Amino acid sequence: MKFIHIADVHFDAPFTAMQTRNLANQRRLEQRESFKKVIEYIKRENIPYLFICGDLYEQEYIKNSTIEYINKLFEEISNTKIFIIPGNHDPYIKNSYYKTYNFAKNVKIFTENPEKIELDNVDIYGYGFEDFYMQSEIIDNIKIENKEKINILLTHGDLDGAKNNSIRYNPVSKSKLKALEFDYVALGHIHKKIIEENIVYPGSLISHGFDELGEHGMIEGQIDEKTKELSLKFIPIDEKEFIEENIDISQIYSKEELIEKINEIYFPENKYIKIVLTGNKKADIETFDILKYLSNTNIIKVKNMSKLEINLEIIARQNNLKGIFVKKLLEKIENEPENKQKIEKAMEIGLSAFN
Ligand SMILES: [Mn+2]
Incomplete structure (x- = not known):
């Protein structure tokens, strides 16, 4: 049978x-x-x-x-x-x-x-x-x-x-x-x-x-x-496949360069793609809104798993709003290590607002 x-x-x-x-x-x-x-x-x-x-x-x-x-x-x-x-x-x-x-x-x-x-x-x-x-x-x-x-x-x-x-x-x-x-x-x-x-x-x-x-x-x-x-x-049976693509961004120096780099990658049409950013990230590269600039609409998620490459300790010592902001978030990371990734994202968004 x-x-x-x-x-x-x-x-x-x-x-x-x-x-x-x-x-x-x-x-x-x-x-x-x-x-x-x-x-x-x-x-x-x-x-x-x-x-x-x-x-x-x-x-x-x-x-x-x-x-x-x-x-x-x-x-x-x-x-x-x-x-x-x-x-x-x-x-x-x-x-x-x-x-x-x-x-x-x-x-x-x-x-x-x-x-x-x-x-x-x-x-x-x-x-x-x-x-x-x-x-x-x-x-x-x-x-x-x-x-x-x-x-x-x-x-x-x-x-x-x-x-x-x-x-x-x-x-x-x-x-x-x-x-x-x-x-x-x-x-x-x-x-x-x-x-x-x-x-x-x-x-x-x-x-x-x-x-x-x-x-x-x-x-x-x-x-x-x-x-x-x-x-x-x-x-x-499913003609589409979900895939993840890791990109090491340690050698990328601007948001524009990152967008160009992703746009140059060839993906077959039958894939739904998640881009995972790894390596060390320069402080002024914002990643949270990058999706809307990517030409391949089958890329449906960009996840930032890279480490912020910035001397936050120096900023935290500055006697201004930005310094206080960074200091507060660094303390938060120390107290809530389980939320490190979320807090770093908040740090990134906050710093880009200051810049
Ligand atoms: Mn089920």
């Missing part, structure tokens, strides 16, 4: 990181495009099963029209059985579309009560979120009933506390899962692709920002009906 496994599409997410360049809408279009590519692949390859393991959309932002769009695509693959797990962003709550919307006949939506769907040669077990949090270990109530068949488990949750706060997001222990002896465990929640033998996070279908670097896509799996042997393939 063949299947496609996706998770964490997050339809209608606000993509706040993209708003610096007004690209949030663009990203939502790319999100629809990517989902459509999954459906087209399933249609072309005649894949009988689609597993969507949580966070298909964002409860807070999802529009009726987007649900219509998703469902139309589901209807286009009417020969494919679609299994949906509600996640912590799209829980099966009272006013959820999962409850109120009339989805296509080939769609099965799971709830918090584990269910087993019996098909010809495979049993599919699943459970998901009925609220924005789920703490109980529902996994303890699951047991394979027919070991002769192919058994697949679908859920959305945190494997061995991969994330902080994992206790609130359906914690599942790997050892418990292994002991259950499913042939495949399809998970969602962690946005990074993780393949631990037959326990799999496909990662988010598309990247949601600079904390999700690298390729994003779906898992195509096949389980041999006789030997139960599993083979997996990752298929990239």
Whole structure:
């Protein structure tokens, strides 16, 4: 049997990181495009099963029209059985579309009560979120009933506390899962692709920002009906990729020179870029508003991680407003070392105002 496994599409997410360049809408279009590519692949390859393991959309932002769009695509693959797990962003709550919307006949939506769907040669077990949090270990109530068949488990949750706060997001222990002896465990929640033998996070279908670097896509799996042997393939879907580019600015002497230098760098068009400034920075180079001067609009963030190269001690001894300002902030850095970066940014903005 063949299947496609996706998770964490997050339809209608606000993509706040993209708003610096007004690209949030663009990203939502790319999100629809990517989902459509999954459906087209399933249609072309005649894949009988689609597993969507949580966070298909964002409860807070999802529009009726987007649900219509998703469902139309589901209807286009009417020969494919679609299994949906509600996640912590799209829980099966009272006013959820999962409850109120009339989805296509080939769609099965799971709830918090584990269910087993019996098909010809495979049993599919699943459970998901009925609220924005789920703490109980529902996994303890699951047991394979027919070991002769192919058994697949679908859920959305945190494997061995991969994330902080994992206790609130359906914690599942790997050892418990292994002991259950499913042939495949399809998970969602962690946005990074993780393949631990037959326990799999496909990662988010598309990247949601600079904390999700690298390729994003779906898992195509096949389980041999006789030997139960599993083979997996990752298929990239997201045509854009988030990347970080470090620039050492120690040898740059003005803001203009820095802008020119960044504008000379070639980036392929399918990248969203974060520029990270490193090294030592001359005191009068302002970096906080540099983004608006950069010609490549796919650069959506400039982060200054460089050290201020300036003798602040000398300025702090000056008996004027600037001296008092620097002295105060230097004291603040000493008292709150955890806020050093923020305070240095304030120092930079303040000094540029004085200049
Ligand atoms: Mn998610």
